[in-house]
Amino acid sequence: MRIAIYFFISAFILMCTTRGLAQQAANEGGGTLPVTVNDAAHPCITPGQYAYLQQRINDNIARLHLDKRGYRTTASTTFAWPLMPATGLNDCSYYYIGNYVDEDVTTGIKDYNCGSVTYDGHRGTDICSAPYPFLKMDNNLLNVVAAAPGTIIEKSDGYFDKNCAMSSDTANYIIIQHADGSVALYWHMKKYSLTTKIVGQTVVTGEFLGVVGSSGSSTAPHLHFEVWKTTASADLNDPWTGTCNLLNPATWWIAQKPYTEPAVIKAQVNSIPVVLPGCDTTETPNEDTCFAPGASAKFYIFLRNETTGLVVHERIVNPDGSTFSNWVHNSTTNYLASYWFFTRTLPAIAGTYMYETVYNSDTCRYPFIVNCAALQTPSSLHSPEWSVYPNPATGQLHISATDCGNGAKVLLRNAIGQLILSDEIAPGSGQVAKTYALDGIPAGIYFITFESANMTETRKVIVTD
Numbered sequence: 001m002r003i004a005i006y007f008f009i010s011a012f013i014l015m016c017t018t019r020g021l022a023q024q025a026a027n028e029g030g031g032t033l034p035v036t037v038n039d040a041a042h043p044c045i046t047p048g049q050y051a052y053l054q055q056r057i058n059d060n061i062a063r064l065h066l067d068k069r070g071y072r073t074t075a076s077t078t079f080a081w082p083l084m085p086a087t088g089l090n091d092c093s094y095y096y097i098g099n100y101v102d103e104d105v106t107t108g109i110k111d112y113n114c115g116s117v118t119y120d121g122h123r124g125t126d127i128c129s130a131p132y133p134f135l136k137m138d139n140n141l142l143n144v145v146a147a148a149p150g151t152i153i154e155k156s157d158g159y160f161d162k163n164c165a166m167s168s169d170t171a172n173y174i175i176i177q178h179a180d181g182s183v184a185l186y187w188h189m190k191k192y193s194l195t196t197k198i199v200g201q202t203v204v205t206g207e208f209l210g211v212v213g214s215s216g217s218s219t220a221p222h223l224h225f226e227v228w229k230t231t232a233s234a235d236l237n238d239p240w241t242g243t244c245n246l247l248n249p250a251t252w253w254i255a256q257k258p259y260t261e262p263a264v265i266k267a268q269v270n271s272i273p274v275v276l277p278g279c280d281t282t283e284t285p286n287e288d289t290c291f292a293p294g295a296s297a298k299f300y301i302f303l304r305n306e307t308t309g310l311v312v313h314e315r316i317v318n319p320d321g322s323t324f325s326n327w328v329h330n331s332t333t334n335y336l337a338s339y340w341f342f343t344r345t346l347p348a349i350a351g352t353y354m355y356e357t358v359y360n361s362d363t364c365r366y367p368f369i370v371n372c373a374a375l376q377t378p379s380s381l382h383s384p385e386w387s388v389y390p391n392p393a394t395g396q397l398h399i400s401a402t403d404c405g406n407g408a409k410v411l412l413r414n415a416i417g418q419l420i421l422s423d424e425i426a427p428g429s430g431q432v433a434k435t436y437a438l439d440g441i442p443a444g445i446y447f448i449t450f451e452s453a454n455m456t457e458t459r460k461v462i463v464t465d
């Protein structure tokens with residue numbers, strides 16, 4: 001009996017170790033994120049599915065006479081980015097490219113940039129959700145949106161959406177035909193998340209199509225975005241322009257992103273470690289806002305396209321903007337997506353601090369508070385003190401405020417007074433630090449208003465690209 005129990009405990013420890021949790025007890029560590037993108041043995045769309053799709057598309061077009069409606073009324077199609085963070089997702093970024101189109105018609109691989117970010121026979125661009133892909137899926141935080149206007153010519157929903165391997169399951173997907181006759185496939189979406197629009201209805205650029213998921217033949221939540229020049233699946237296109245793109249001479253992107261985009265996509269501060277269990281279990285970020293003075297905390301960065309030779313500069317910024325402490329992380333290996341953590345002692349003085357990280361000329365910040373209790377004033381008559389930073393702002397805007405015991409409201413308006421963003425701070429909040437994503441908000445002059453029970457104040461904010 002004793003032997004049996006010992007064996008059981010050993011097996012349990014081994015299981016946890018293989019899941020990568022043991023290293024979390026260390027003061028520093030990290031490595032690759034549980035990156036599991038499809039490969040040649042696990043194609044996003046199987047040959048059988050292509051044949052089925054072609055039949056469905058042909059039937060729908062004939063049934064609804066879709067080729068008679070605005071068919072080829074424009075000469076060309078251009079694409080906006082097909083993912084958009086939902087309200088509530090304020091990370092510095094949310095994706096990495098797992099695979100491009102394979103331009104090599106033989107058994108070799110070659111992406112549009114003559115690199116190897118693809119697998120043999122891959123026909124789309126895999127845009128992967130990161131970090132916390134299952135948490136984002138569970139909470140509907142990352143949306144698939146139409147990259148170009150067009151007509152829905154095929155749609156599928158209701159299939160299982162947490163696959164971790166090749167599957168013959170049908171995905172949840174939408175296929176859109178554009179006015180030039182070309183077609184885009186949006187594949188692997190979350191079950192029952194798709195737009196209620198039906199085959200034959202039209203969509204505009206940026207319109208919600210569904211939530212990023214892992215339905216069909218998929219190894220993690222991602223969007224497989226595939227383009228055809230016509231309604232024939234054989235007429236494959238590759239929207240990325242580059243030396244090795246043999247399918248298409250010019251980019252179809254309105255603003256083609258760089259081949260790789262090294263960046264810190266999220267920074268956070270924790271008292272206890274994050275939990276990254278891998279496919280198909282929901283991750284637990286354990287990020288905190290309030291910390292005890294002088295406590296030990298873990299500072300996390302999540303990187304996209306970590307590149308050997310680049311350096312992450314990290315610092316804890318005092319409330320007055322000076323540096324409390326700083327350190328660097330040297331990249332010694334290339335990763336599609338990686339994470340690192342560093343244990344540091346927090347300041348002893350109460351206040352709002354900033355964890356600031358800079359990588360590849362890109363800055364990602366995470367505000368946090370030391371000694372929340374000391375910063376709360378019991379008197380409800382006390383006016384909140386608030387600050388907005390940085391100003392000018394790029395990518396994200398942060399607000400911190402004290403004495404929000406009666407609750408407050410944050411409103412961002414553009415130069416002509418249109419409401420761009422609004423947020424409620426719940427009563428009893430005391431000291432708060434909030435972050436707002438500026439994705440899709442054009443550069444320009446804005447006005448941010450902070451409203452509470454006993455004060456309203458507006459300040460000018462400049463948003464830059």
Ligand SMILES: [Zn+2]
Nearest residue numbers: 044124126224
């Ligand atoms: Zn794919």
